[in-house]
Amino acid sequence: xxxxxxxxxxxxxxxxxxxxxxxxxxxxxxxxxxxxxxxxxxxxxxxxxxxxxxxxxxxxxxxxxxxxxxxxxxxxxxxxxxxxxxxxxxxxxxxxxxxxxxxxxxxxxxxxxxxxxxxxxxxxxxxxxxxxxxxxxxxxxxxxxxxxxxxxxxxxxxxxxxxxxxxxxxxxxxxxxxxxxxxxxxxxxxxxxxxxxxxxxxxxxxxxxxxxxxxxxxxxxxxxxxxxxxxxxxxxxxxxxxxxxxxxxxxxxxxxxxxxxxxxxxxxxxxxxxxxxxxxxxxxxxxxxxxxxxxxxxxxxxxxxxxxxxxxxxxxxxxxxxxxxxxxxxxxxxxxxxxxxxxxxxxxxxxxxxxxxxxxxxxxxxxxxxxxxxxxxxxxxxxxxxxxxxxxxxxxxxxxxxxxxxxxxxxxxxxxxxxxxxxxx
Amino acid sequence: xxxxxxxxxxxxxxxxxxxxxxxxxxxxxxxxxxxxxxxxxxxxxxxxxxxxxxxxxxxxxxxxxxxxxxxxxxxxxxxxxxxxxxxxxxxxxxxxxxxxxxxxxxxxxxxxxxxxxxxxxxxxxxxxxxxxxxxxxxxxxxxxxxxxxxxxxxxxxxxxxxxxxxxxxxxxxxxxxxxxxxxxxxxxxxxxxxxxxxxxxxxxxxxxxxxxxxxxxxxxxxxxxxxxxxxxxxxxxxxxxxxxxxxxxxxxxxxxxxxxxxxxxxxxxxxxxxxxxxxxxxxxxxxxxxxxxxxxxxxxxxxxxxxxxxxxxxxxxxxxxxxxxxxxxxxxxxxxxxxxxxxxxxxxxxxxxxxxxxxxxxxxxxxxxxxxxxxxxxxxxxxxxxxxxxxxxxxxxxxxxxxxxxxxxxxxxxxxxxxxxxxxxxxx
Numbered sequence: 001x002x003x004x005x006x007x008x009x010x011x012x013x014x015x016x017x018x019x020x021x022x023x024x025x026x027x028x029x030x031x032x033x034x035x036x037x038x039x040x041x042x043x044x045x046x047x048x049x050x051x052x053x054x055x056x057x058x059x060x061x062x063x064x065x066x067x068x069x070x071x072x073x074x075x076x077x078x079x080x081x082x083x084x085x086x087x088x089x090x091x092x093x094x095x096x097x098x099x100x101x102x103x104x105x106x107x108x109x110x111x112x113x114x115x116x117x118x119x120x121x122x123x124x125x126x127x128x129x130x131x132x133x134x135x136x137x138x139x140x141x142x143x144x145x146x147x148x149x150x151x152x153x154x155x156x157x158x159x160x161x162x163x164x165x166x167x168x169x170x171x172x173x174x175x176x177x178x179x180x181x182x183x184x185x186x187x188x189x190x191x192x193x194x195x196x197x198x199x200x201x202x203x204x205x206x207x208x209x210x211x212x213x214x215x216x217x218x219x220x221x222x223x224x225x226x227x228x229x230x231x232x233x234x235x236x237x238x239x240x241x242x243x244x245x246x247x248x249x250x251x252x253x254x255x256x257x258x259x260x261x262x263x264x265x266x267x268x269x270x271x272x273x274x275x276x277x278x279x280x281x282x283x284x285x286x287x288x289x290x291x292x293x294x295x296x297x298x299x300x301x302x303x304x305x306x307x308x309x310x311x312x313x314x315x316x317x318x319x320x321x322x323x324x325x326x327x328x329x330x331x332x333x334x335x336x337x338x339x340x341x342x343x344x345x346x347x348x349x350x351x352x353x354x355x356x357x358x359x360x361x362x363x364x365x366x367x368x369x370x371x372x373x374x375x376x377x378x379x380x381x382x383x384x385x386x387x388x389x390x391x392x393x394x395x396x397x398x399x400x401x402x403x404x405x406x407x408x409x410x411x412x413x414x415x416x417x418x419x420x421x422x423x424x425x
Numbered sequence: 426x427x428x429x430x431x432x433x434x435x436x437x438x439x440x441x442x443x444x445x446x447x448x449x450x451x452x453x454x455x456x457x458x459x460x461x462x463x464x465x466x467x468x469x470x471x472x473x474x475x476x477x478x479x480x481x482x483x484x485x486x487x488x489x490x491x492x493x494x495x496x497x498x499x500x501x502x503x504x505x506x507x508x509x510x511x512x513x514x515x516x517x518x519x520x521x522x523x524x525x526x527x528x529x530x531x532x533x534x535x536x537x538x539x540x541x542x543x544x545x546x547x548x549x550x551x552x553x554x555x556x557x558x559x560x561x562x563x564x565x566x567x568x569x570x571x572x573x574x575x576x577x578x579x580x581x582x583x584x585x586x587x588x589x590x591x592x593x594x595x596x597x598x599x600x601x602x603x604x605x606x607x608x609x610x611x612x613x614x615x616x617x618x619x620x621x622x623x624x625x626x627x628x629x630x631x632x633x634x635x636x637x638x639x640x641x642x643x644x645x646x647x648x649x650x651x652x653x654x655x656x657x658x659x660x661x662x663x664x665x666x667x668x669x670x671x672x673x674x675x676x677x678x679x680x681x682x683x684x685x686x687x688x689x690x691x692x693x694x695x696x697x698x699x700x701x702x703x704x705x706x707x708x709x710x711x712x713x714x715x716x717x718x719x720x721x722x723x724x725x726x727x728x729x730x731x732x733x734x735x736x737x738x739x740x741x742x743x744x745x746x747x748x749x750x751x752x753x754x755x756x757x758x759x760x761x762x763x764x765x766x767x768x769x770x771x772x773x774x775x776x777x778x779x780x781x782x783x784x785x786x787x788x789x790x791x792x793x794x795x796x797x798x799x800x801x802x803x804x805x806x807x808x809x810x811x812x813x814x815x816x817x818x819x820x821x822x823x824x825x826x827x828x829x830x831x832x833x834x835x836x837x838x839x840x841x842x843x844x845x846x847x848x849x850x851x852x853x
Contacts, residue, residue, distance in 0.1 A: 020456045022434075022790050059725070063716040067780050071787035094787050131725050138731035138751060141679040147572050249677040249849065252568035284516075285497075285506040298561035301569055319569045347511065354513025354533075358459075361532035362515070365457045365796070417572075418677075 015207040024203025027090040030195035040171025046076040057124040082230030082310030155256040155413035196225040250417035253322040258411040259314040278352035288335040339404035433818040446622025460630030468618035469523040471591040475656040487598020490520040505545040582684040582844035585672040589661035629796040673845040675852035689837040710735040775826040782821040
């Protein structure tokens with residue numbers, strides 16, 4: 001694999017040349033500060049730009065062109081990392097050797113027609129605006145159909161209602177109803193013209209060709225991403241554990257515990273915490289929580305953990321009968337105490353590290369994971385695969401115990417289902 | 426070893442049938458770091474009734490899935506989880522209507538992973554205590570599935586459409602089925618169906634095929650199987666009558682979801698093999714209901730739907746075509762009528778069929794990068810066709826507009842069921 005950074009007068013392009021994959025990808029990453037009241041606008045804009053453009057004013061025409069380009073795929077989405085909002089525009093396409101002579105030129109031309117020539121001034125704008133608005137409205141209204149998703153949002157609300165994860169990441173109906181064309185144009189200009197930006201190209205390509213073509217179309221040279229830390233600011237968290245219960249009309253109850261992990265240092269946040277998490281819950285049926293909750297006590301089928309390092313939150317999600325909630329809390333507390341006291345073996349530690357190292361190896365076989373590895377290396381000084389593997393191998397039992405002491409339970413939340421059987425369809 | 430050659434991408438799938446009846450398929454990819462191994466038993470949720478020596482045997486629904494859970498137990502207090510966790514491997518299992526697959530994926534310890542996968546799946550260890558313990562776990566899994574609106578739509582619509590076909594039942598079975606399962610039921614199913622001649626092994630990724638074959642043979646040489654007769658599954662033939670032409674449930678969702686399903690006889694399309702027929706029907710549906718269709722564009726532009734998709738399932742005696750949509754419209758029945766009219770007036774031309782071929786060739790080329798995807802595809806082909814198709818590229822390159830229109834002309838939409846899944850608040 002050959003990595004290069006091409007910095008010229010027009011823009012900075014990172015190229016990763018590899019023969020490993022049959023497809024290639026160009027990805028442009030724009031970075032701005034996250035603002036909660038803008039999330040609806042951001043999502044609206046990328047949905048609209050994915051749907052149509054000035055050159056392809058209907059989704060049908062755009063899809064037809066993608067099919068003509070040998071099933072090329074575009075993916076425009078927003079990703080929040082802590083207090084930063086990344087707007088990511090990417091195009092995945094087949095290796096040109098399988099296609100025709102000018103295929104790569106056509107792919108890049110198409111990509112830039114989507115990014116640089118949006119539909120705002122086209123007479124078909126209003127129709128497409130309404131379609132996206134209605135689609136987003138459906139999505140926002142349907143979001144809480146998933147009880148696990150709802151339970152996580154509600155539990156985070158009780159943790160700290162000011163944090164992004166306490167709200168829908170899709171946006172709000174109120175804002176959706178008030179968005180105007182000028183709002184979108186203003187946001188578009190902010191992203192394309194004023195944002196910090198990095199461009200990535202990966203695949204088995206003669207990189208001079210796409211670099212030249214990208215440079216000729218895109219000028220964002222002065223705006224490199226130089227903000228490397230992305231932590232979300234939080235209100236002070238209460239010392240007591242908050243316990244809440246809410247009702248929903250679901251078949252199965254969902255229990256969530258939320259932990260504050262604010263006191264971890266960089267290495268702990270990026271590495272030690274993942275090994276802790278693997279031994280504690282995410283490492284499968286031999287992890288502590290699976291052992292206690294499922295295998296030994298048959299309380300549940302599934303236990304899930306979500307670690308959001310930029311937000312300093314760990315959430316544990318269990319689908320179970322609410323009558324077993326107290327038993328569940330007792331067993332989770334027992335498991336965490338054991339982690340603090342070092343009641344896990346060197347063998348368990350080594351197995352967890354091996355599991356994480358295997359997942360890194362799996363990542364090397366994926367074009368998306370490989371590209372994202374380089375992307376986060378640039379955006380937040382993240383380590384590349386080989387460095388990550390060395391650092392994971394170095395983690396000791398004492399380091400895990402130290403991290404366990406810094407994981408503070410703050411919320412116990414249960415979303416109760418319907419036991420009257422009315423929902424049993 | 427036999428070779429199945431995929432010329433267009435210079436790949437070859439190696440095949441060998443062992444003395445014990447097990448078939449092994451191997452596809453090496455030197456570009457990747459990892460390997461993915463699956464061991465599949467041709468036993469799934471639909472076969473809870475079977476015949477052996479003229480004697481009919483019936484076991485509870487969901488038993489294939491229950492057995493999949495329980496099979497991880499190796500001996501007292503020891504499970505396959507313990508073993509694979511020590512190696513750092515990713516492992517799992519899943520049950521479908523037609524088969525059960527056990528899988529392991531890693532980049533190291535190839536011999537240990539392969540050998541242990543075979544050993545633990547092939548050896549049966551079970552106590553009454555383990556059965557009772559697993560029941561509660563599976564009951565929670567069933568409840569988790571019922572929380573999922575997609576699952577509800579899938580299985581309830583099948584119940585409305587299918588009369589005899591057991592694909593209308595939950596793969597897990599219902600709670601009452603799980604609670605009634607005994608150790609004896611599980612052992613019976615294991616003994617009859619988990620025989621090497623009823624199973625196959627597929628390995629993809631970076632490994633040495635000759636080394637793999639030696640490991641497989643060595644491992645199986647240490648396992649003895651009872652010489653059991655092959656049971657004959659009892660599968661009642663599906664009729665064309667539809668149990669419920671219209672079915673409505675009210676449940677905890679925000680937006681109505683509607684599924685229109687049709688069933689038709691496979692025998693109408695005798696001229697075409699399953700793969701070819703599947704491709705042509707998928708192409709027709711894609712052209713008339715997909716993102717490049719004028720029909721979908723009109724529905725979206727008029728704010729009648731937020732989502733629509735189509736699918737087709739070709740099996741040995743039955744074809745099921747389904748259209749699913751989501752809508753907030755007050756007149757859902759009008760949308761159903763529009764969909765039905767579109768079905769009756771579907772079209773496909775030469776340009777459409779050629780474009781469809783091109784996008785699928787592109788997907789096929791990309792898919793060979795993904796060792797998990799290609800392994801799953803091999804398993805699907807072996808279950809469906811009992812062999813591997815070495816000519817997908819040729820088929821997509823040679824799609825014919827005449828044949829597509831011949832298929833189109835024979836599609837029979839007279840056996841229909843419409844399933845409405847509506848928000849609870851609408852029932853008040």
